Amino acid sequence: MDPSIALLTVFVLAIFTGYEVVSKVSSTLHTPLMSGANAIHGIILVGAVVVTGHADGAGEVTIxxxxVVLATLNLVGGFVVTDRMLEMFSGKRPPADTEVAAGKGTE
Amino acid sequence: MIPVWAQVTYLGAAACFVLALKGLSSPKTARAGNLLGAGAALVAMVVTFIVYELDNLALIVAAIAVGCLIGVPVARRVAMTAMPQLVALFNGVGGGAAGLVAYLEMSSAPTVFPLAAAVATVAVGSIAFSGSVVTFLKLQELMTTRPVTPPAGPALFAISLAVTVALGAALYADDGAGVWLGALLGAVGLIVGILFVLPVGGADVPIVISLLNAFTGLAVAASGYVIGNALLLIGGTLVGASGTILTRLMAQAMGRSVVSILFGAFKGGSTAG
Structure with a gap:
């Protein structure tokens, strides 16, 4: 198979996988799921590291x-904040959706 | 070409991302799912450092350290109430990173397909970046949370969108030429992102964050296609697809339709639609 067609095949199959895998999520988990998915696309860090490792000239290296800094924020920060969000699910009855969206309590 | 064992490891990490999303869909497994995703990302990063022969290694490690030193304390200390806007911000910087990666690869794209993907990534990545910054400002109440409709907003939005497409087409036709054209494309993308989110009211902002999250996912997928990395392609596509369906589910839970959220403020003398 032509390599670009192979990648296209992967792309199409991944669309269906992504669609199916979250289609039955309960509404209490909307915000953590969004946050977790947000962390996953932080994997762009791999791309940022690779292009920086092959960059020529000060301008390209700087960009x-x-x-790399932005992608690290996305990846690391994303997983940490999702974990904190999910802490409040452990052991207790899941709070209502509005509480999750607005944070728990009034501060 | 990277070695087979590394490609297999990337595939394993991609499978873990699917399982992570699956885990996040149920209260009992959500936390484990998130940790699985984080572990897979860590393994993928280690493999990347081993198999690619990277220059500027010290600088790259320093940049990652800077990202961690900022990101971890912020994510740990943020108030529960401020989490949605932090997610928006993290999503925005991810989109920005994808746009920058594609911008750097634009000049070295070998054929038209990767070039087209790079052009699209620069546009979508910058839209996700500026759009997310506006959602952050709205949720943090650094700006008004009411819908903002700039005078001639819909027309401005349509023109900016058309300019984005035209610039993209020009880059595509003139392959490898336009470093400045690429920068211009990114700049117009930033404007489109701002105009896209300004008309959305405060209560609907989380839904738009989810949509921008899906945008960033697609940008990451396209940049994975550009640099020929299957993990970025799968990870990005998963987020793009699941983010889209999640956006619809969130809108349904609020009894709203996505279209009415995005274009509601344009109603009356609207050219949108």
Whole structure:
């Protein structure tokens, strides 16, 4: 198979997988799921590291390094904040959706 | 070409991402799912450092350290009430990173398909970035949470969108040429993103964050296609697809339709639609 067609095949199958895998989520988990999915696309860090590692010239390296910092924020921050969000699910009855969306309590 | 074992490891990480999303869909397994995703990302990063022969290694490690030193404390200390806007911000920087990666690869794209994907990524990534920054400002109440409709907003939005498409087409036709054209494309994308989110009211903002999350996912997938990395392609596509369906589910839960949320403020003398 032509490599670009192979990648296209993967793309199409991944669309259906992504669709199916979240189609039955309960509404209490909408916000954590969004946050977790947000962390997953932080994997762009792999791309940022690779292009920075092959960049030529100060300009390209600078842009690449900015991308690395931004992608790290997305990946690491995303997983940490999702974990904190899910802490309040452990052991207790799941709070109502509005509480999750607005945070628990009034501060 | 990267070695087979590394490609297999990337495939394993991609499978873990699917399982992570699956886990996040149920209260009992959500936390484990998130940790599985984080573990898979960590393994993928280690493999990347081993198999790609990278220059500027010290600088890259320093940049990752900077990202961690900012990201972890912020994510740990943020108030529960401020979490949605933090997610929006993290989503935005991810979109920005995808746009920058594609921008760097634009000049070296070998054929028209990767070039087209790179052009699309620069546009979508910058839209996700600026759009997410506006959602952050709205939720943090640094700006008004009411819908903002700039005078001639719909026309401005349509024109910016048309300019984005035209610039993309120009880049595509003139392959490899336009570094400045690419930068311009990114700049117009930023404007489109702002105009896209301004008319959305405060209560609907989380739904738009979810939509922008899906945008970033697609941008990441396209940049994975550009650099020929299956993990980025699968991870990005998963988020793009699940983010789209999640956006619809969230809108349904609020008894709203996505279209009415996005274009509601344009009603009356609207050219949108």
């Amino acid at each position: 690449g390094l900015i991308a």
